Amino acid sequence: MKVSYYPGCSLHATGKEYDQSMKAISRALNIELKEVDDWSCCGASSAHATNFDLSIALSARNLILAEKDAMDVMVPCAACFNRFKTAEHHLKADKDLKTKIEGVVGAKYQGGIAIRNPIDILYNDIGIDTLEKKAVKPLKGLKPVSYYGCLLLRPPEVCEFENYENPFMLDKMMAAIGADVKMWSYKTDCCGGSLAISKTAIVVDMCDKLMSAAKEADANCVVTACPLCMANLDMRPSEGMKLPIFYFSELIALAMDLPGAADTFKSHIFDPRPLLTELGLI
């Protein structure tokens, strides 16, 4: 299959492991990615927290550019995904707003392409069976809890993702590649990422709470699909509370034994290599 690809700013910087591993597994699973031409930032929380029209227009600019390629657009970053789905929701529901925003952007919005997170593409289009077959190096001994956070799921009428209080696609994918996925009830709790820089002390507590819940569930790592959660959980927990945090795509690349699959681990702030070495996975 072929899809448009919107990396967003995070995947070019703090979330570069996500970009690298997503590209690697897409290649190996025959998903051809075509980057959206001349994309710009989605505006993230700073736009919507301060100016509604700006937030919709910034996302609309990118959706309109993606529409030129007339393919579904893969949006790995949960924050960009949430902003695009929100813009789509409002542009489709409110004709006056659509006219106004088209005036601001200077182009027409058709609304004809699907905005998709790679979890949905891998689970629904590629399938669990394929993942299982391709996992030549099952992740034996790895015990992740899956962490979805907020932005993929909420609000459900906008994100149209899956079971928003107890999602399972990530869990099933991780089980398919041989991990011993642990159950916990914090899959969709917020990690506080949006205030990590301006309200750090509160956010450290939130991260610590998640880490202790993961440990209580007998997990030895956390798997996520959000670069904001990743950065936050990788950096903010107190000393002694930390666990290795992975993008799901890094773990799929590792299980598929793709060349260079271990390269992304060295840029994590909390080094996951001691755990992976101990388990004989790298």
Next chain:
Amino acid sequence: METFLEEVNKKIHGAPLQRCYHCRKCTAGCPMAAHMEYNPNKVIKMIQNGQRDKVLNSSTIWMCLSCETCITRCPNQVDIASMMDALRQMAIQNGTVREANVLKFHESFLAGMKFGGRINEPMMMVQYKLKSGDYFSDAMLGLDMFLKGKLALLSPRTKDMKSVRNIFEKTKLR
């Protein structure tokens, strides 16, 4: 004259706030309720009571994480997260921002975007540090990230910057 409730309702692009029957489910699930001056549903009550100054001066609206747990669980589709967005926007226009650093962070982020179309994280952090005067927190973390190649100093810019700046210009708050 327009009431405060009508004014907010117009800006939330969803169900009107009078749908709220104060069951407090939003507050029960809000991860920040313990750190807020007024609970999420209390803010609705205050808006209904017309307490404009108190609401727009409160720190609550800046403590909201936009996690959208409240709207997800509300039995009446009351969109508190959008309400918080609208209230922040009104507080900026009103010149009454209680949590200056939260706004400074957003401003640094948007300034970076206006400059290159995409966010250059080190530049954004320097901007934020200059604006907030909070120079030293996270310095070691920043160094660690830099050494690990996470903070790219030269991220490619959007080429058609005119279209991006145009969006900022045309949506400027007045």
